[in-house]
Amino acid sequence: MSRQLHTFPGGLKLATFKHLSDSEMAQQQALPERLILPLQQHIGIPAEPVVRIGDQVLKGQVIARANGYVSLPVHASTSGRIIDIGDYPVPHPSGLNAPCIVIEADGLDQWGEITPTHEYASVDPQELQTVICECGISGLGGAGFPAHVKIREGVDNAVDTLIINGVECEPYITCDARLIQEKAQYVVAGTRMIGHAVQARHCVIAIEDDMPASYQALAELVGEDIELVTVPARYPAGGEKQLIQVITGKTVPSGGLPIHVGIVMHNVATAAAVYRAVTRGEPIISRYVTISGNVERPRNLQVLLGTPVKDCLANCGFTDDGRSKIILGGPMMGMRVRNPDIPITKTTNCILIQRHEPAPPALPCIRCGRCAEVCPVRLQPQQLYWHAESGNFRAAQSYHLFDCIECGLCAYVCPSHIPLVQYFRYAKSKVAETERRERGAEYSLTRFLEKNARAERLRADRARPLPPDTSQALAEKRSYIEAAVARSKQKKELLQKDQADDD
Numbered sequence: 267m268s269r270q271l272h273t274f275p276g277g278l279k280l281a282t283f284k285h286l287s288d289s290e291m292a293q294q295q296a297l298p299e300r301l302i303l304p305l306q307q308h309i310g311i312p313a314e315p316v317v318r319i320g321d322q323v324l325k326g327q328v329i330a331r332a333n334g335y336v337s338l339p340v341h342a343s344t345s346g347r348i349i350d351i352g353d354y355p356v357p358h359p360s361g362l363n364a365p366c367i368v369i370e371a372d373g374l375d376q377w378g379e380i381t382p383t384h385e386y387a388s389v390d391p392q393e394l395q396t397v398i399c400e401c402g403i404s405g406l407g408g409a410g411f412p413a414h415v416k417i418r419e420g421v422d423n424a425v426d427t428l429i430i431n432g433v434e435c436e437p438y439i440t441c442d443a444r445l446i447q448e449k450a451q452y453v454v455a456g457t458r459m460i461g462h463a464v465q466a467r468h469c470v471i472a473i474e475d476d477m478p479a480s481y482q483a484l485a486e487l488v489g490e491d492i493e494l495v496t497v498p499a500r501y502p503a504g505g506e507k508q509l510i511q512v513i514t515g516k517t518v519p520s521g522g523l524p525i526h527v528g529i530v531m532h533n534v535a536t537a538a539a540v541y542r543a544v545t546r547g548e549p550i551i552s553r554y555v556t557i558s559g560n561v562e563r564p565r566n567l568q569v570l571l572g573t574p575v576k577d578c579l580a581n582c583g584f585t586d587d588g589r590s591k592i593i594l595g596g597p598m599m600g601m602r603v604r605n606p607d608i609p610i611t612k613t614t615n616c617i618l619i620q621r622h623e624p625a626p627p628a629l630p631c632i633r634c635g636r637c638a639e640v641c642p643v644r645l646q647p648q649q650l651y652w653h654a655e656s657g658n659f660r661a662a663q664s665y666h667l668f669d670c671i672e673c674g675l676c677a678y679v680c681p682s683h684i685p686l687v688q689y690f691r692y693a694k695s696k697v698a699e700t701e702r703r704e705r706g707a708e709y710s711l712t713r714f715l716e717k718n719a720r721a722e723r724l725r726a727d728r729a730r731p732l733p734p735d736t737s738q739a740l741a742e743k744r745s746y747i748e749a750a751v752a753r754s755k756q757k758k759e760l761l762q763k764d765q766a767d768d769d
């Protein structure tokens with residue numbers, strides 16, 4: 267019996283441009299001369315280097331260890347020599363540098379020792395979680411949340427449904443579709459492994475209804491234990507909360523997590539990475555990346571992590587004429603980067619080249635309501651904009667600013683060309699900054715009050731009269747003092763007597 271699907275509010279059917287890159291097999295990107303591996307390719311605490319400059323490393327070797335529970339190790343993507351540990355440009359909207367380990371490839375691409383886990387189904391779920399963590403797997407759909415943490419949430423809670431998300435709803439991006447078509451057996455086996463790790467009652471793999479080749483590849487492999495579901499292609503159907511709503515009809519509460527409604531969700535590429543980690547002991551050192559848009563040969567590449575973006579672009583025939591912009595991710599949620607030397611990381615799913623057109627001037631809001639119609643989380647973007655624009659960030663927060671998933675639809679339809687998402691990102695950063703400051707001020711105030719209370723206690727202690735002490739010790743002390751005074755008096759009298767005799 268096929269599952270009854272539900273719907274989510276808003277959303278829009280967008281032109282997909284998937285045909286540009288989806289038609290041919292993913293090509294292996296050449297090994298670069300050097301690989302730049304950021305210590306933070308995931309949400310959480312950056313990894314801590316365990317190698318030194320000059321060390322020789324093998325492919326798959328841990329070069330930086332996880333630095334806490336919400337952290338992941340970094341592995342060498344190839345064999346070679348560590349030539350630097352320092353700050354390099356990384357994929358971040360700030361454009362700032364961040365700590366990285368640089369490997370000079372020796373060209374041998376020689377694997378170090380890796381340990382497979384046999385018979386995963388008989389392995390304790392917590393042990394699988396450890397394997398997934400040690401292999402450095404984060405969400406490969408773009409968010410970068412450490413996979414073992416999500417799995418841990420599942421281990422600690424009753425999981426009704428595990429959803430493996432292959433709904434690649436953003437235009438141009440086809441890396442998940444290509445992965446499914448080329449490695450469907452990894453995706454299906456990885457789904458079973460995660461299902462076992464979280465002890466899910468149901469496992470679902472979800473794709474869009476305009477992915478027939480992916481459907482065919484998966485349909486041949488799923489058994490009765492995995493449900494293959496196609497959802498209507500409508501942006502942003504692949505958003506975590508939207509997909510949960512479509513598949514289960516459940517709504518993840520504001521500020522809540524999928525596990526709060528009994529759901530764990532992972533991306534198809536994460537499932538494939540889990541399969542490789544468990545059956546072969548392979549850490550995550552490469553990924554599929556879509557190169558599309560204004561390039562000569564749009565396609566998907568299998569890229570070693572740490573490979574410079576510019577190498578991938580050159581492979582696809584891109585020459586910079588100064589009139590293009592590089593976007594990491596898709597056109598709706600991606601981020602513009604200016605430095606093509608930045609490396610491919612675990613979260614890089616697409617490099618999109620677009621013509622750089624000057625943005626049309628923003629006009630006043632005409633209260634047409636189009637933005638609210640398309641918002642998939644039922645927000646009032648015009649109200650959010652009103653408060654964000656006037657600097658009233660707390661008021662924006664009361665309009666559920668933090669439920670905004672930054673899908674970009676409101677700005678996409680706005681006839682006044684107001685860059686709404688930029689306002690929302692700015693407002694979020696200001697609220698976060700204020701909360702940080704307030705937490706800091708609260709901490710200082712607490713310390714100040716504690717110090718004052720200590721000083722006050724000390725003053726009160728000193729001012730308090732000593733209680734009459736009838737103890738044996740005090741009596742002895744008194745008699746000791748009285749005896750000493752008597753001796754001194756006696757000595758003084760003898761001295762005076764001697765002096766008188768001398769006179």
Ligand code: SF4
Pocket residue numbers: 630631632633634635636637638647648651676679680681682683684
């Ligand atoms: S779509 Fe633009 S103009 Fe229309 S209400 Fe929203 S912000 Fe205002």
Ligand code: SF4
Pocket residue numbers: 637640641642643645647669670671672673674675676677686687690
């Ligand atoms: S960017 Fe935020 S406010 Fe705008 S449509 Fe998407 S979720 Fe709604």
